[in-house]
Amino acid sequence: MAIRYPNGKVFNPPKNDASSSNVKKKKDISFSNRGKTLEDEINETNTYYLNQQIAIIHKKPVPVQIVKVEYPSRSAAVIREAYFRTPSTTDFNGVWDGYYLDFEAKETESKTSFPLKNIHHHQVTHMKDVVSQKGIAFTIVRFSVLERYFVLPFQVLFTAWKTMEDGGRKSIPLEIFEKEAYEIKRGFNPSIDYLSAIKKIISNG
Numbered sequence: 001m002a003i004r005y006p007n008g009k010v011f012n013p014p015k016n017d018a019s020s021s022n023v024k025k026k027k028d029i030s031f032s033n034r035g036k037t038l039e040d041e042i043n044e045t046n047t048y049y050l051n052q053q054i055a056i057i058h059k060k061p062v063p064v065q066i067v068k069v070e071y072p073s074r075s076a077a078v079i080r081e082a083y084f085r086t087p088s089t090t091d092f093n094g095v096w097d098g099y100y101l102d103f104e105a106k107e108t109e110s111k112t113s114f115p116l117k118n119i120h121h122h123q124v125t126h127m128k129d130v131v132s133q134k135g136i137a138f139t140i141v142r143f144s145v146l147e148r149y150f151v152l153p154f155q156v157l158f159t160a161w162k163t164m165e166d167g168g169r170k171s172i173p174l175e176i177f178e179k180e181a182y183e184i185k186r187g188f189n190p191s192i193d194y195l196s197a198i199k200k201i202i203s204n205g
Contacts, residue, residue, distance in 0.1 A: 008064050024052065038107045038142040038149075042092065045190040049096075055195065057094030057101060089126040090137075096195060099202070100135035107142045114152075115170035116164050124161050127154045135200065140194055143176070150181040153198035 010134075039059070049055040071077050093102040104127075106118050119139070127137035137154040160172045177183070182197035 020166050038105050038140065039091070040142075041186070042105055042140065042193040042194075044094070045194065046094075046194050053097035055094060055101075057092055057096065059092050066186040072192045082127055083185060090123055096198070097128070099198075100130070100133075101198065102130045102135055102137050104139045106139060106140075107144050110171075111143065111146055111174070113173045114143075114177070115161060116172045117170065119157070119161070124158065128158065130154075136198060138198070138201070140192070141181075143174070147186070149186065149192055150177045151194050151201070152177065154180045156166070156180045 007123040007181055011025055013063055043059065046055075046057045046059075049057060090102050090104045092105065093100070095101070104119070104123060106114070106120065108114050131154055139152040139154075141150050142148070143150075156176065157172070159167070160176070164170050184192055184194055184197050186192055
């Protein structure tokens, strides 16, 4: 099935930094997280938050316009072509303790930095708009080989983004995450308690 952007360009899913076989092998190293993506872990965490009435946070639906469907049988339909109605903004949003949260979730196989090519200009613009309305925007980044998770405040991302636009570095070094982001540890319930990092962001002003 071909899915297209609003401008007609065919959507190609982003490729991992390593081959799929290597990714699977690396994921299997951690028995506590076998086969799970960052999105899976955030969905599990959001379900826990909801069940415990801590926060209401959901993954945003992707706006897709279906234009071609085939019916190989009366009981089956196959989508052959579709378009994204509008560019996606961020992955998740919701409300916690009176605060509006809006964030993106990204994974990288790199051990040393997070490539900014994983973020799109319209996503940065959207998060900037959220912050201007006093919402909290951030990115959860998983360094999958290292099994390390960070909540990256929007301001840190935006500074790196402007540096890239001015011709500078096109990635955020791990050292910046360690100094200016908030590392979170994987647990059981919730899987990744990212709200603990948001509390720190708020308290640090």
